[in-house]
Amino acid sequence: MSAQKVVVVGGGIVGCITAMMLRQRGWQVTVVERNIIAAQTSGEASWAGAGIIFPLLPWCYQDPVNKLALEGASRYPGLAEQLHSETGIDPECLRSGMLVQPPFDLETALAWCKRNNVVAKLQGEELFLPDVLQVRNPRLLQALKAWLEQHQVTLKEQTQLLPLPELEIGEQGQLKRWQTTTGEILEADMFIVTSGAWSFDLLKHTALSLEIKPMRGQMLLYQLPKPITNHIIYRDGFYMVPRKDGYLLAGSSLEDVGFDTGVTDTMRTEMQTKAEAILPQLKNASVIKHWSGLRPGTPHNIPTIGQHPHISNLYLNTGHFRYGVTMAPASAALVTALMCGDSPNMDATVYQCKV
C-alpha cells in the first residue's frame, strides 16, 4: 500500500492528524484546504474550539462517543510531545483538570468514572476530574502544519473542491478525479473527506445518508493579569478554560443558524453573565476577543469514519460535532487502519457510512 497517493479534503485538526498518520504509514499525502491551515478565516471549528480534551459530561453520552474520546485523550500527551520536539511549537497539552459544578447527576457520574477508571474527587457537591487535559487549538494546528511541511506532505491551501457530482464516479465505483472551484483537476488513488461542517455539501449527490450540519458556537476570550483558576470549570452547559499565561476562554453557545459565522451582542452578554456568576473576579476583566466556529453537528455526536458505501477509494472522517479535537487522534488512527487494510483496534461498525 505504500507510496499510494491520497488527497485529504479539509485541513482542520481532523484532516491534519489524519494526514500525519497516513504520512507515517508511507502514503504520499496532499491536504487540500479552501482557506489557510491554522488561521482563523471563516468558521473552521478547529481554530475556534476550547481545546478541552474530554467530553463535558461523559456519563450523558453513548459509548461510541466516549470510546473515541477517551482513546483520543490517551494519545494526546504523546502526540503533543512529538509535535513539540519535532517542530519546536508547543501545543500546550496541560493536565489542568476539570471541576464539574452542580447541577449534574452525581451518582451516575461517580459510577461512570469508576467503570471507566477516570479519577474523580468529590469536593462538597462538586466533582473534580484531575486528569482532564486541555490543548491550545491554534498552536496545535500550527504544530501540525509545521510537521506536515517537514515531512513532505503537500499543502494545497486556498483551494476549494467542488461538491462531488455523481458522474465523477467510474464504472467500478472508483473516484478518478475531483475538480476544484478554479477548474483544476486533482487525481489520486484515494480520497478522504475531513471537511467538518461542510462535508454534507461536498457529498450530497453521492447517495450517502450523511447527517452533518453546522452548529455554531460563540466563544469569549478574557485577559487577566494573572490566572484566577488553574483548572477548567464546567457548570450547566457552560465552561471556562484557563490558559497558563492569564488568558481565559469562556463558552460556548450551541446555535442552529446554518453557515452564519457571525457573533451577537445578546450571546456575548449572556456568556459574560454566566462567566461572572462562576468567577466574580471577571467583572473587572476585559473581554479581548469574541468569535464563533461551526461544529460539524451530528445527531448523537457520533462521527462517520470509514469507506464510502459506493465509492471504494473514498473514505470519510467527519462529523465529530462537540468533540472533534478530543477524538481526532483516535478517529484518524481508526480511518488510517481501515485505509491500510489493518484490523482496527476498536469496533468500526458503529461509525461506518450509511447509505
Ligand SMILES: Cc1cc2nc3c(=O)[nH]c(=O)nc-3n(C[C@H](O)[C@H](O)[C@H](O)COP(=O)(O)OP(=O)(O)OC[C@H]3O[C@@H](n4cnc5c(N)ncnc54)[C@H](O)[C@@H]3O)c2cc1C
Ligand atoms: C466554540 C467551539 C468550542 C469547541 N470546543 C471543543 C472542545 O473543547 N473540545 C473538543 O474536543 N472539541 C471542541 N469543539 C469541536 C471541535 O472543534 C470540532 O469537532 C473539530 O474541530 C472538527 O474538526 P474538523 O477538522 O472536522 O473541522 P474543521 O476544523 O471545521 O475543518 C474542516 C476544514 O475543511 C475545510 N473545507 C471545507 N470544505 C472544503 C472544500 N470544499 N475544499 C477544501 N477544504 C474545505 C474548511 O475550510 C475547514 O478548514 C468546539 C467547537 C466549537 C465551534
